[in-house]
Amino acid sequence: MIASVEIAGVSKVTPRRIVTNSDMEKLVDTSDEWITKRTGIRTRRVVDKETTVDMAAEAVKQALKKAGVKRKDVGLIIGSTITSEYVTPSMADYVKKVLGIDAVAMDLSAGCSGFIYALNTAASLMDTLDIGCAVVVASEAISKYTDWTDRRTCVLFGDGAGAVVLRRSDTACLHYPVMEGTADKDDVLYALREKRPTPFSKVSDVKPEYIHMKGADVFTYAVGVVESVLKKLLQMCGDRPYNKIIPHQANEKIIDYVIRKMDMRHEQCFINIGEYANTSSATIPIAMYDAYEKGWLKKGDRIALVGFGAGLSCGGVVIDWTI
Ligand code: UT7
Numbered sequence: 279m280i281a282s283v284e285i286a287g288v289s290k291v292t293p294r295r296i297v298t299n300s301d302m303e304k305l306v307d308t309s310d311e312w313i314t315k316r317t318g319i320r321t322r323r324v325v326d327k328e329t330t331v332d333m334a335a336e337a338v339k340q341a342l343k344k345a346g347v348k349r350k351d352v353g354l355i356i357g358s359t360i361t362s363e364y365v366t367p368s369m370a371d372y373v374k375k376v377l378g379i380d381a382v383a384m385d386l387s388a389g390c391s392g393f394i395y396a397l398n399t400a401a402s403l404m405d406t407l408d409i410g411c412a413v414v415v416a417s418e419a420i421s422k423y424t425d426w427t428d429r430r431t432c433v434l435f436g437d438g439a440g441a442v443v444l445r446r447s448d449t450a451c452l453h454y455p456v457m458e459g460t461a462d463k464d465d466v467l468y469a470l471r472e473k474r475p476t477p478f479s480k481v482s483d484v485k486p487e488y489i490h491m492k493g494a495d496v497f498t499y500a501v502g503v504v505e506s507v508l509k510k511l512l513q514m515c516g517d518r519p520y521n522k523i524i525p526h527q528a529n530e531k532i533i534d535y536v537i538r539k540m541d542m543r544h545e546q547c548f549i550n551i552g553e554y555a556n557t558s559s560a561t562i563p564i565a566m567y568d569a570y571e572k573g574w575l576k577k578g579d580r581i582a583l584v585g586f587g588a589g590l591s592c593g594g595v596v597i598d599w600t601i
Pocket of ligand 1: 312
C-alpha cells in the first residue's frame with residue numbers, strides 16, 4: 279500500500295504531424311503489411327516545432343485543469359523522460375518555470391518504465407514529504423534519437439506526452455507498487471549521448487548517436503516480465519482483483535501474448551499502439567487519457583498498469599479509478 283492518494287486528472291499532448299506506415303515505406307525498406315502484422319502500429323506522431331519540454335508543460339497544464347487543481351497547490355512534479363532538450367535543469371523544472379509553480383521538481387530516467395517508476399516514487403514522496411498534490415509527467419521526442427535509416431527501429435517509435443495529477447484522498451487508491459530491474463548484460467537497449475571534446479581530450483569521431491535495440495531479446499524479456507508483474511499484482515489484490523489492464527505500448531504482439539497467458543479477454547486491455555506507436559515512457563499516461571476519454575476507463579474500475587523497458591526495467595501498480 280502506498281500513500282492515500284488518487285488520480286485526480288489525466289491529459290495527453292501529441293504532436294500534430296502524423297506519419298503513416300506508407301510514409302515509412304518511402305524512408306526505409308519496409309511495408310505497411312510488415313509493420314502492422316509484427317507490431318500493430320499504423321501511424322505515429324512525430325515532432326516538428328514541438329519540443330519535449332513544451333509538450334510536458336502543456337500536458338501538466340491540461341491535467342491540472344481537468345483535475346481542478348490550482349497551480350499553487352502542487353508540491354511536487356516528477357518528469358519522466360530520456361529525450362529532454364535540457365541537460366539541466368530538469369524537464370520538471372522547466373514545467374515549473376513555464377507554469378509558475380513553486381514545487382519540488384526532478385526528472386527520472388528509467389526508459390519505457392519511467393512513468394510507472396515516477397508514479398510510484400511520487401506517491402511515496404507525497405507521504406514522506408507530506409505533499410497534498412503532485413504531478414507526474416512523461417514526455418518524449420524519441421524521433422530525435424531514432425536512426426531514420428534503420429528499419430528495425432525507426433518504424434517502432436513515436437513522440438508524445440501524458441500527465442497525471444495525484445491528490446490526497448481519504449482512502450488509498452494506488453496499491454501494490456512493483457519496481458524491478460535486471461542488468462542489461464548484452465547492450466539490448468541503449469542510446470549514448472554524443473561525445474564532447476574538452477581542451478584536454480579530443481574526440482575524433484563525433485557522430486550523432488541513436489537508439490540501439492536487439493528487438494527479439496527485448497521481446498523475450500517483455501513477455502516474461504509483463505506476465506510476472508501482472509501475476510504478482512493479481513496475487514497482491516487478493517479477493518479484489520483488477521478488472522482492466524493498461525500496459526506499456528511497445529508491440530501489440532507482446533500485449534496479445536500476455537492477454538492469452540493471463541487468460542483475460544481482449545476487451546480488458548487498453549491498446550492504442552496502432553495510433554501512436556511506442557512513445558517510450560509516455561505510452562501509459564497517453565493510453566490512460568484515451569481510455570478515460572473514450573469511456574473505457576470508468577469510475578470504480580480497478581486497473582493494473584504494467585511497463586518495461588531499458589535498464590532492463592519493469593514495474594506496475596494497481597489503481598482504483600475515482601474520476
Ligand atoms: O519499449 C521498449 C521496448 N521495445 C520493445 O518492446 C520491442 C520488442 N521487440 C519487438 O517488438 C520485435 O522484436 C520487433 C518488432 C522489434 C521485431 O519483430 P521480429 O518479429 O522480432 O522481427 P526480427 O527482428 O526477428 O526480424 C525478422 C525479419 C528480419 O529479416 P531477415 O533477417 O529474416 O531477412 C529483419 O531484417 O524482419 C526484418 N525486419 C523488417 N522488415 C521489414 C526488421 N524490421 C523490419 C521492417 N520492415 N521495419
